[in-house]
Amino acid sequence: KSRGEKTRVSCSCTYSRTYCSVKFEWDEQKNDANGAKHGIDFGDVLPLFLGPVLRQRSDRHGEERYRVIGRIGQRYVSVAYTVREDRNRIISARRASRDERRAYRETHPETEQGN
Numbered sequence: 001k002s003r004g005e006k007t008r009v010s011c012s013c014t015y016s017r018t019y020c021s022v023k024f025e026w027d028e029q030k031n032d033a034n035g036a037k038h039g040i041d042f043g044d045v046l047p048l049f050l051g052p053v054l055r056q057r058s059d060r061h062g063e064e065r066y067r068v069i070g071r072i073g074q075r076y077v078s079v080a081y082t083v084r085e086d087r088n089r090i091i092s093a094r095r096a097s098r099d100e101r102r103a104y105r106e107t108h109p110e111t112e113q114g115n
Contacts, residue, residue, distance in 0.1 A: 022049060022088065024046060024087060024089075025084070025089050026089060031043075031090075034092055034094075037094075038092075038093065038095065040077065040095075041093075045077055048071075049068065051071065052070065052108045052110075052111055054100075054107045054108070055067070056068075063082055064083070065082045067080050071111065076095065077093060079093045
């Protein structure tokens with residue numbers, strides 16, 4: 001190795017989990033980075049997929065992607081994912097934006113009763 005030459009080391013670990021008969025996967029390094037940036041672990045958003053959600057198509061980088069907006073407890077969350085074979089691959093999870101929260105409430109007004 002010559003002086004100034006850098007060695008790149010890359011490691012990607014995919015985590016898989018089945019939740020209520022639906023298969024999910026994600027990259028653990030991406031999950032760690034997402035947790036540091038947004039404070040949300042991908043494993044914690046799986047219940048979101050069972051409740052009422054607003055699902056939007058959100059393609060990027062030539063890949064068919066989706067965004068689901070929903071609630072986990074009192075918190076509105078937005079999750080980006082793609083479908084690969086028979087699994088939902090989670091890409092990111094964050095607090096839903098003001099516009100996303102409004103769109104969700106308009107689509108699912110029944111979830112706002114009593115709040």
